[in-house]
Structure formats: structure tokens, C-alpha cells
Amino acid sequence: MRFHIIILYTLLILGAITVLSSVSYRMSYSMAKRQKMEEIGLLTSQIADSLNVYFEDAVNAMNFFRSDITLREDIRECNRKSQAERYEHVRNIQRKMKQAILNDNDIHNIIIISDNFQFNCQDSGIGNVNYGSDLIREIVSRCDEMKKYNMEFLSAKNKDYVYGGSGKEEMLVCFPIKDADGSRTLATMIYVLNFDRIDKICKRQQLWEQYGCYLIDGKGKLFYAPSSTFPCPDYDWSPESATNEIDNMMLLSFAKIEANNWRVAYQIDLSEIRKQLETIRHFTVITSIIAIFLVIIISVYIGWKCTRSVRTLSDSMKKFGEGEFYIQVDENSGYEEIDILNKNFNHMAQQIDNLINEVYAIRVSKQQAELEALQSKINPHFLNNTLQSITSLAILGRNQEIIFAIDSLRGMFDYILYEMSDMVPVSKELEYIERYIEIQNIRFNHGIEWKRDVPELMLSYRVPKLILQPVVENSIRHGLKEKKGAKKLLIQGEVIEGRICFTITDNGVGIGAQRLGQLEERLAEGQETPGHIGLTNVHSRLKLNYDSGSGIRIRSLEGRYCSVRLCMGLEEKEYGA
Known part of the structure; x- marks a missing residue:
């Protein structure tokens, strides 16, 4: 019995070592993830604050531009007069547009579309705008329903509204220019924001290759990524579905941009954490292997020493089951308990053999x-x-x-x-x-x-x-x-x-x-x-x-x-x- 207790305690110690090693690794892994989440959460908030300042500056510049009374008068006159009569008003609008772009580097281009498409005015740098595109028509329709001082941030590809445009993503800000009482829309104004500055703000906080900053628009669509593709292309960015961990591959932290209700996501690859825990993993594996090896050696030795006589009795019982009813085993094995078993087995075998011969x-x-x-x-x-x-x-x-x-x-x-x-x-x-x-x-x-x-x-x-x-x-x-x-x-x-x-x-x-x-x-x-x-x-x-x-x-x-x-x-x- 003593040997069985030794084996039992050895197995319990092995199980405890294995469990403790596993728990230690998991706890270290969880703590490292929690620490990284706090770190990238802080970075995400900083990026969101920087982008919020950027968008607020852009919003202020747009509000200043559209609050110009003379601009509103020029647009009203262009809508009222014929094409030959509105030349001077068109010159005034174009001059104010160029001045607005020169005064604010955040504004890349401006598009003004008058009510009922009677007047179109654009900066020369934007290219040939396709005013009949689905995107432009949708923007005009949505602006017509907006209140006087509302605006909306949109993400769109250049080719969606420009003839021969590229597939580059752009940030558009659209808002209506209303008359004094806000009852009638005089024109729709579209600002194309400077994407380079957005890119600089996002990349400024990107510490290593495993980290990345992403920008998601109000509809849950990925607008900006540090590379051409996201590691998980099927990931749902909508606020209802977005999670902080993706397939045990990466961590994500989200922060809201108050100026336009967009969101910033900051991502870190979990392989960075795993690399930091490789030492613990190696130590755990090596310790477990050594412990298992020692337990096997001890168990085999003790088991062989204790069960040699039991194996002899087992072999005799197997032969007995195959029909050798006259078999007898040694009753002096050196272990009292096993000797009792051997004696009883010999007695049973003799009785069964006699009964079988009689039957x-x-x-x-x-x-x-x-x-x-x-x-x-x-x-x-x-x-x-x-x-x-x-x-x-x-x-x-x-x-x-x-x-x-x-x-x-x-x-x-x-x-x-x-x-x-x-x-x-x-x-x-x-x-x-x-x-x-x-x-x-x-x-x-x-x-x-x-x-x-x-x-x-x-x-x-x-x-x-x-x-x-x-x-x-x-x-x-x-x-x-x-x-x-x-x-x-x-x-x-x-x-x-x-x-x-x-x-x-x-x-x-x-x-x-x-x-x-x-x-x-x-x-x-x-x-x-x-x-x-x-x-x-x-x-x-x-x-x-x-x-x-x-x-x-x-x-x-x-x-x-x-x-x-x-x-x-x-x-x-x-x-x-």
C-alpha cells in the first residue's frame, strides 16, 4: 500500500505542477493583454482628440464661409438670373472659394451646387465633377432635408463623383446653404478635406509595425487603414458588432470623435505579447517535461517492484481462464497480501478442477x-x-x-x-x-x-x-x-x-x-x-x-x-x- 500512496502523491504533484504552470502562463498572458489594452486605449484617445481638433477647425472654417451674407446673395442671384446675367456673381463665388482654400490648409477642394442644378461652381483643382452621379444626387437630397446649420461627414471614393477619378478614399463634408429663415435651400456645399493631414495624425502615434490606427465613418465603414488591407477583411466595424479582440489574433481599442461621430480604432498584434511570454512558456514546457520524465521513471521502478508478484498471479489466472485448471502459483512471494491471494487462488483452482472432472x-x-x-x-x-x-x-x-x-x-x-x-x-x-x-x-x-x-x-x-x-x-x-x-x-x-x-x-x-x-x-x-x-x-x-x-x-x-x-x-x- 505504501508504494501505491507514493505513486498517487507523485501523480498529484505532477498534476499540480502542470496546473500551476498553465495557470501562471494564462495569468501572465491576461495581465499582458490588459496592460496593452490600457496602453493602446490611451493612444486611441490621444488620436481621437487630435482628429477632433482637426475636424472642429474644419467645421468652424466651413461655418464661417457659409455664414457670409454676400455669398448667400450671390448664390440667390445666380439661381434667379439667366446664365448670361450671372457672370459677375459667379466670379464673386469662385474668388471666395479660392480664398477659403488659401486661408485653411485643411480644405482641399470646394464644390457648390445650386438649387435645382441651375448653377454649378467648383474649384479648378477638383477635376470634372459628375453632377449626375448617384453620390452627388444623394448628397443634394440629404442636404435639402437638413436644418440650417447641420452638416454631415461622408467617406467616398474619388471615382464616385469625378469623371475618370481614382479609387482613393476621400472625406467629404456636405451641408446646405439656406436663406435667412432657413426655410429654403439655396445650394449644397461639399468640402473635400485634406487627407494628408489625417494620415499624419494617425501615423504619428503608430509605434511599431504590429500597431495600427484605423478610422471608421459614421456608418461603420472602414475609411482609413495604415496598409491597403486589414488583417481580418470580414471584420464588422459597426458599433453594435465591433469587439476588442479578434480571433485571438489582435486587440482593438475604440474612441469616438465628437466633432463628426466617427470612430478611431487602434490595433495591436497579439504576437507581440506572445513574444514577451516566450520565456515563461519555455520554462513551463521544460519544467513539465522534466517532471513527467521523473515521475515516469519513479512510477515504472516502483510499479515493477510492487507488481511483479501480481503479474505472476495475473498470468496464472489467464491460463486458468484458458482451461489449465490444474495450475498452481508460488505462495511465498515475500508480500503478505499477495501470498494470501496466491493461496486462495490455488485452493479455488484445485476445487474447480475436481468439480470439472466429476461433471x-x-x-x-x-x-x-x-x-x-x-x-x-x-x-x-x-x-x-x-x-x-x-x-x-x-x-x-x-x-x-x-x-x-x-x-x-x-x-x-x-x-x-x-x-x-x-x-x-x-x-x-x-x-x-x-x-x-x-x-x-x-x-x-x-x-x-x-x-x-x-x-x-x-x-x-x-x-x-x-x-x-x-x-x-x-x-x-x-x-x-x-x-x-x-x-x-x-x-x-x-x-x-x-x-x-x-x-x-x-x-x-x-x-x-x-x-x-x-x-x-x-x-x-x-x-x-x-x-x-x-x-x-x-x-x-x-x-x-x-x-x-x-x-x-x-x-x-x-x-x-x-x-x-x-x-x-x-x-x-x-x-x-
């Missing part, structure tokens, strides 16, 4: 008596049926056939009385069957057409005496006797899978399904069946002489045929061995 002797005596009883039943039964046939011939006055029948009967009795062995060659058994069928054929006016199909090599095999005759008799008596027309009988033999098999088939009246079921049930239970005593005897003899796979199988179709198959081993049981 086996009783069983052999019983089987031998049953075989002799079955053999004695066959001879009177057959003789009675044969004498009935000869009596019928005498009544009909068929003297020659009586002589032939008696001669055949004499040959059969020579076989029955003077063949002393219980096992006879197949050839002799078939000669006996031939004489029996000749006698029965006399009774049926030679109406039985029979044939045998037995391979030559089977003729020398030995089978129980009178094993086929009861089956042939059953076929003639119960199958062919009531048959109208040609009566046919076929005896086949074959050797298959180490067994001798005979099949006796007749084209008689057959056996009904219900009757066949009852007959098979009685055969299985070893009960005699009225009218079929011979079949029961044959089946019982095969079961007693051979293994459990031997016996009779019957197949029949009422009104068509009946086929009885006998199978037995190549060697019979040896009783008393």
Missing part, C-alpha cells in the same frame, strides 16, 4: 447411454416399415418382387447386424440406402425415380451408421407417398468448410410453413415428433456425436418440394478424453 465423467456416461438408446430405436422402426411393404407385395401376389425384396432385406440386415462399428464409410451407407430404396420402389411399382450425386473422395469418409436411412424413409413416406405423378428423389453429398454434408431432396407434397416451424422447434428441443421419429433421432445423434454446428436443417415449400440437409464434422467427439 465431465457424468456427462460422458449420459451421452453414451443416449447414443445407445437412439441406435436401438432405429432398427425396430425400420423393420416394421419394411415388413409392411413385403406384406403388401404378398397380398398382390408379386412373388419375384418378394424374393428380390427379401434378398435386399437380408443384405440390409447383414449391414445392420454384422457391421459392428458405429462409424462406417460413406460407400457402405450409400449401398444400404440403395437396397432400402429398391425395396420401397417395389412397393410404389417402381414409381420412384432417384439419383445420387456424391463425389468420389467422400466415399472413404466415415459417418454414423444408419444416419441417412431415416431421412430417406421420411421423404418417401411423408413426401412422395401422396405425390401425384412423377416421384423424384435426389441424394447429394459435399465437403464444405471442414464438414460432411448430405442433402436429400424430394418433389413431394412438402411441409406447410406452420408445420415446418413446429418441426424445427421440436428438433431444436430434442423432442420426438409424431410421424417424424427418424428425423428427431438423426438430429440428436449428430448433436451428441459432433459439435453444436452439426445437425439437420429443413427447407420446404408446400406442394412443391422438401429438402433435408445433414451436416457433421469430419471427426466425431472423443468421449472420455
Whole structure:
């Protein structure tokens, strides 16, 4: 027991080391992630504050520009006058646009679209604006619904509103220019902000390659990324779905830009944290391997020393289970508990061996008596049926056939009385069957057409005496006797899978399904069946002489045929061995 306790404590220590190492690594990993989240959270807030100042400056400049009363008057006049009459007003608007761009580097370009598209005015640097594009129409429609001092920040590709434009993302700020009471929209103004400054603000806080700053617009669309693609292209940036950790690959921190309701996301690759924890991981793995190795060595040594005697007892029990009931084990192993087990095992094995020998002797005596009883039943039964046939011939006055029948009967009795062995060659058994069928054929006016199909090599095999005759008799008596027309009988033999098999088939009246079921049930239970005593005897003899796979199988179709198959081993049981 002491050794078992040592092994148990060793395993518990190993489990504790493994658990502590795992917990230590996980705690370190969690603490490192928490620290990095705090770090990038601070950076994200700083970037959001910088971008907020930038956007607020841009908003102030736009509000100043659109609050110019003269600008509003010029736009109103352009909407009211014809193209030829509004030349001076157009010059005034373009001059103010250029002045606004010169005064504020954050403004890259300005587009003014008058009400009902009656007047279009743009800075020359923007390119040819596609005023009929879906984007421009949507912006005009949305601005028309805005209040006087509202504005909206949008992200769009250059090609979405410029003829021959590129796929570069741009930040657009759109707002309406309303009349004094705010009831009517005079024009829609679109500012294109300077993207270079946004890029500088975001990259200024990017510390390492594993870090990155991202800008998400109000619709949850990724507007700016430090590289062309985000590591997880299917990531949902919407506020409802965005998470702080993506597939255990990276951490994200979010901060809101109050000026335009956009968001800043700052990302760090978790591989940076994992690199910092490699030392702990290596130490944990090495410690665990050493501990496991030591435990295996100790456990194997202690187990071998303690269980050597147990293995000996186990091997003896295995041999006992395989039939070696006389086996004995050493009762002086050096361990008190194991010696008690060995002593009890020896006592049990001796008792079981004695009981088995007694039961086996009783069983052999019983089987031998049953075989002799079955053999004695066959001879009177057959003789009675044969004498009935000869009596019928005498009544009909068929003297020659009586002589032939008696001669055949004499040959059969020579076989029955003077063949002393219980096992006879197949050839002799078939000669006996031939004489029996000749006698029965006399009774049926030679109406039985029979044939045998037995391979030559089977003729020398030995089978129980009178094993086929009861089956042939059953076929003639119960199958062919009531048959109208040609009566046919076929005896086949074959050797298959180490067994001798005979099949006796007749084209008689057959056996009904219900009757066949009852007959098979009685055969299985070893009960005699009225009218079929011979079949029961044959089946019982095969079961007693051979293994459990031997016996009779019957197949029949009422009104068509009946086929009885006998199978037995190549060697019979040896009783008393």
C-alpha cells in the first residue's frame, strides 16, 4: 500500500505542477493583454482628440464661409438670373472659394451646387465633377432635408463623383446653404478635406509595425487603414458588432470623435505579447517535461517492484481462464497480501478442477447411454416399415418382387447386424440406402425415380451408421407417398468448410410453413415428433456425436418440394478424453 500512496502523491504533484504552470502562463498572458489594452486605449484617445481638433477647425472654417451674407446673395442671384446675367456673381463665388482654400490648409477642394442644378461652381483643382452621379444626387437630397446649420461627414471614393477619378478614399463634408429663415435651400456645399493631414495624425502615434490606427465613418465603414488591407477583411466595424479582440489574433481599442461621430480604432498584434511570454512558456514546457520524465521513471521502478508478484498471479489466472485448471502459483512471494491471494487462488483452482472432472465423467456416461438408446430405436422402426411393404407385395401376389425384396432385406440386415462399428464409410451407407430404396420402389411399382450425386473422395469418409436411412424413409413416406405423378428423389453429398454434408431432396407434397416451424422447434428441443421419429433421432445423434454446428436443417415449400440437409464434422467427439 505504501508504494501505491507514493505513486498517487507523485501523480498529484505532477498534476499540480502542470496546473500551476498553465495557470501562471494564462495569468501572465491576461495581465499582458490588459496592460496593452490600457496602453493602446490611451493612444486611441490621444488620436481621437487630435482628429477632433482637426475636424472642429474644419467645421468652424466651413461655418464661417457659409455664414457670409454676400455669398448667400450671390448664390440667390445666380439661381434667379439667366446664365448670361450671372457672370459677375459667379466670379464673386469662385474668388471666395479660392480664398477659403488659401486661408485653411485643411480644405482641399470646394464644390457648390445650386438649387435645382441651375448653377454649378467648383474649384479648378477638383477635376470634372459628375453632377449626375448617384453620390452627388444623394448628397443634394440629404442636404435639402437638413436644418440650417447641420452638416454631415461622408467617406467616398474619388471615382464616385469625378469623371475618370481614382479609387482613393476621400472625406467629404456636405451641408446646405439656406436663406435667412432657413426655410429654403439655396445650394449644397461639399468640402473635400485634406487627407494628408489625417494620415499624419494617425501615423504619428503608430509605434511599431504590429500597431495600427484605423478610422471608421459614421456608418461603420472602414475609411482609413495604415496598409491597403486589414488583417481580418470580414471584420464588422459597426458599433453594435465591433469587439476588442479578434480571433485571438489582435486587440482593438475604440474612441469616438465628437466633432463628426466617427470612430478611431487602434490595433495591436497579439504576437507581440506572445513574444514577451516566450520565456515563461519555455520554462513551463521544460519544467513539465522534466517532471513527467521523473515521475515516469519513479512510477515504472516502483510499479515493477510492487507488481511483479501480481503479474505472476495475473498470468496464472489467464491460463486458468484458458482451461489449465490444474495450475498452481508460488505462495511465498515475500508480500503478505499477495501470498494470501496466491493461496486462495490455488485452493479455488484445485476445487474447480475436481468439480470439472466429476461433471465431465457424468456427462460422458449420459451421452453414451443416449447414443445407445437412439441406435436401438432405429432398427425396430425400420423393420416394421419394411415388413409392411413385403406384406403388401404378398397380398398382390408379386412373388419375384418378394424374393428380390427379401434378398435386399437380408443384405440390409447383414449391414445392420454384422457391421459392428458405429462409424462406417460413406460407400457402405450409400449401398444400404440403395437396397432400402429398391425395396420401397417395389412397393410404389417402381414409381420412384432417384439419383445420387456424391463425389468420389467422400466415399472413404466415415459417418454414423444408419444416419441417412431415416431421412430417406421420411421423404418417401411423408413426401412422395401422396405425390401425384412423377416421384423424384435426389441424394447429394459435399465437403464444405471442414464438414460432411448430405442433402436429400424430394418433389413431394412438402411441409406447410406452420408445420415446418413446429418441426424445427421440436428438433431444436430434442423432442420426438409424431410421424417424424427418424428425423428427431438423426438430429440428436449428430448433436451428441459432433459439435453444436452439426445437425439437420429443413427447407420446404408446400406442394412443391422438401429438402433435408445433414451436416457433421469430419471427426466425431472423443468421449472420455
